[in-house]
Amino acid sequence: MIGRVGVCSWSLKPENPADLVAKVQSLGLTQVQIALAPLRDGRWKTSELRNATDRAKLSFVSGMIAMQGEDYATLESIKATGGVRVDKHWKQNLENARAEAAIARELGLSLVTFHAGFLPESRSDPERTKMIERLRMLADVFGEAGIKLGFETGQETADTLLEVLARVDKTSVGVNFDPANMILYGKGEPVAALRRLARHVLQVHVKDARASVKKGRWGTEVAVGTGEVDWKNFLGAVRSLPQSVDLVIEREAGEDRSADIRKARELVERS
Numbered sequence: 001m002i003g004r005v006g007v008c009s010w011s012l013k014p015e016n017p018a019d020l021v022a023k024v025q026s027l028g029l030t031q032v033q034i035a036l037a038p039l040r041d042g043r044w045k046t047s048e049l050r051n052a053t054d055r056a057k058l059s060f061v062s063g064m065i066a067m068q069g070e071d072y073a074t075l076e077s078i079k080a081t082g083g084v085r086v087d088k089h090w091k092q093n094l095e096n097a098r099a100e101a102a103i104a105r106e107l108g109l110s111l112v113t114f115h116a117g118f119l120p121e122s123r124s125d126p127e128r129t130k131m132i133e134r135l136r137m138l139a140d141v142f143g144e145a146g147i148k149l150g151f152e153t154g155q156e157t158a159d160t161l162l163e164v165l166a167r168v169d170k171t172s173v174g175v176n177f178d179p180a181n182m183i184l185y186g187k188g189e190p191v192a193a194l195r196r197l198a199r200h201v202l203q204v205h206v207k208d209a210r211a212s213v214k215k216g217r218w219g220t221e222v223a224v225g226t227g228e229v230d231w232k233n234f235l236g237a238v239r240s241l242p243q244s245v246d247l248v249i250e251r252e253a254g255e256d257r258s259a260d261i262r263k264a265r266e267l268v269e270r271s
Contacts, residue, residue, distance in 0.1 A: 001238075001239060001241060001243065001244040001245070002235070002238055002239055002244070002245070002246075002247060002268075003244040003245055003246040003247075004031045004059075004061055004246045004247070005029065005031060005206075005246070005247045005248075005249070005265060005268055005269075006029060006030075006031030006032050006033055006061045006246060006247070006248045006249070007024060007027060007029050007031070007032060007033070007248065007249045007250075007261055008032075008033045008035075008064070008205075008248055008249065008250040008251075009032055009033065009034045009035050009064075010035045010064070010252075011249070011250055011251045011252060011257055011261065012024070012257065012258070012261075013257075016044065016048075017044060017045075017048050017049040017051075017052040017053070018052055020032070020049075020052070021052045021053060021055075021056045021058060023258065024056075024058055025056060025058075026258065027258060027261055027262055027265065028262070028265065029265065030057060030058050030059060031058070031059050031060075031061045031246070031248075032053070032058055032059070032060055032061065033060070033061055033062045033063065033064055033113075033203075033248045034049075034060050034062075034063050034064070034107070034109075035063075035064050035066075036063045036064065036065050036100045036103055036104060036112070037065070037066060037100075039100075039103045040096060040099050040100050040103060046103055046106055046107065049107075050106075050107065060107055060108070060109055061111070061203070061246045061248060062109060062110070062111040062112060062113060062150070062176075062203055062246070062248070063100070063103075063104045063107070063109045063111070063112040063113070064112065064113055064114065065096070065097065065100050065112055065113075065114045066114060066115075067082065067083055067084060067086075067089065067093050067114070067115070067117070068089045068092050068093050068096065069081050069086055069088075069089045070082050070083075070115075074218070075185070075216060075217065075218060076216075078118075078155075079118045079155075082115055082117040082118060082155065083114070083115050083116045083117020083118070083131070083155075084116060084117055084131050084134040084135060084138070085117040085118070085127065085130075085131060090134060094134075094137065094138070094141070097138050097141050097142070098141055100112070101141050101142045101144070101145040101147060102145065104142070104145060104147050105145040105146065105147065109147055110146070110147060110148060111147065111148045111149075111150055111202055111203060112142055112147055112148075112149055112150070113149070113150035113151075113152055113176035113202075113203060114149075114150075114151070114152060115151070115152045115154075115155060116131065116135055116151045116152075116155075116164075117131060117155065118155045118156060119131060119155070119156040119160055119161065119164050120160075121156070121157070121160050123163065128164070131164075132164060132167045132168055135151070135164070135168050135173070136168055136169075136170065139168060139170040139172055139173045140170075142172070143170065143172040147172075148172045148173070148174060148202055149170075149172060149173050149174075150173075150174050150175055150176035150202045150203055151164075151165075151173070151174075151175055151176065152175075152176040152178055152181065152205075153175060153176070153177050153178050153181055153182060153187075153193065153197070154178055154180075154181020154182055154184060154185045154187055155181070155185055155187070156187060157187050157188050157193075158187075158188055158192075158193040158196040158197050159196065161175065161197065162196065162197065162200075165200055174200045174201060174202035175197050175200045175201050175202060176202060176203045176204075176205065177193075177194055177197060177201050177203070177204045177205065178204075178205035178207055178250070179191075179193075179194070179204075179205070179207065179208075179229045179234055180205070180207035180208050180209035180221060180227065180229060180250075181205075181207070181209075183209040183210065183211050183219050183227070183228050183229070184209045184211075184218060184219040184220075184221065185219070186211060186212070186215075186219070190229055190230070190234055191230060191233050191234050191237050194234065194237050194238070195237055198237075198240075198241050198242065199241075199242060199243075201241055201243070201245055202245060203245055203246050203247075203248060204238055204245050204246070204247050204248070205247075205248055205249075205250045206224055206247050206248065206249040206250065206264050206268060207221065207224065207249070207250045207251070207252075208221070208222050208223065208224045208225065208226060208227030208228070208229045208231075209221050209222060209227045209228065209229070210222055210227050210228050211228060220253075221251075221252055221253045221254075222253075222254075223251070223254060223260040223263060223264070224249070224251075224260065224263060224264035224267055225263060225264070225267050231267060231271060232271060235268070235271045247268055249261050249264045249265060249268075251264070
């Protein structure tokens with residue numbers, strides 16, 4: 001079932017809370033997934049953000065956190081640096097998560113999403129065991145604040161993610177499903193993957209992509225409706241989910257993101 005439709009704050013590259021509000025309103029939207037890093041590091045004040053969004057009658061559907069030291073330059077660099085994998089950043093990432101959980105609770109968020117990192121395919125891989133323990137710790141940090149945690153799809157197959165979710169074994173943990181990431185990382189067909197993960201899906205990103213023609217290379221993010229996501233069948237599968245989930249438009253490339261986000265909103269509304 002489809003709930004609210006919103007936009008990712010970082011897609012709009014806002015300079016401050018007032019700029020964020022103006023850009024969201026210009027898109028005809030009222031819901032936002034908010035990046036928590038600017039609030040944690042002091043670039044933005046939480047009270048200022050709340051005041052600006054309250055006056056504009058904007059609501060938060062969720063928050064987003066990122067791990068320290070992530071390098072998205074290549075598939076190999078993000079595999080080595082992404083999520084909770086890197087030992088030298090783990091202590092800082094855990095401290096950041098505690099601060100972000102407090103901010104999320106202050107904002108009244110019920111969900112925060114992030115990339116867990118490339119979860120190893122092998123059940124016996126010690127890296128998988130280490131990462132699962134760290135994911136449990138993060139789940140506890142946010143769970144104590146009454147907040148669910150959503151692992152964003154794409155850096156592993158649906159089957160691997162299902163196995164890890166079973167091992168993490170937390171009712172407060174689920175999936176932020178991004179169909180474009182499945183294509184960008186070459187980890188499976190989005191509709192089939194969504195159906196595999198159906199009962200775990202907490203939120204869906206509306207984003208599109210085209211696969212790379214070369215193995216081991218990034219695919220290309222494109223405007224929604226111009227890539228390889230089968231939106232009719234994908235949104236049909238979202239409507240068939242046993243729970244209601246919000247759709248959040250994400251655009252991380254392109255020369256006119258606002259125009260692309262408007263088109264994505266229109267596609268969702270007429271589908």
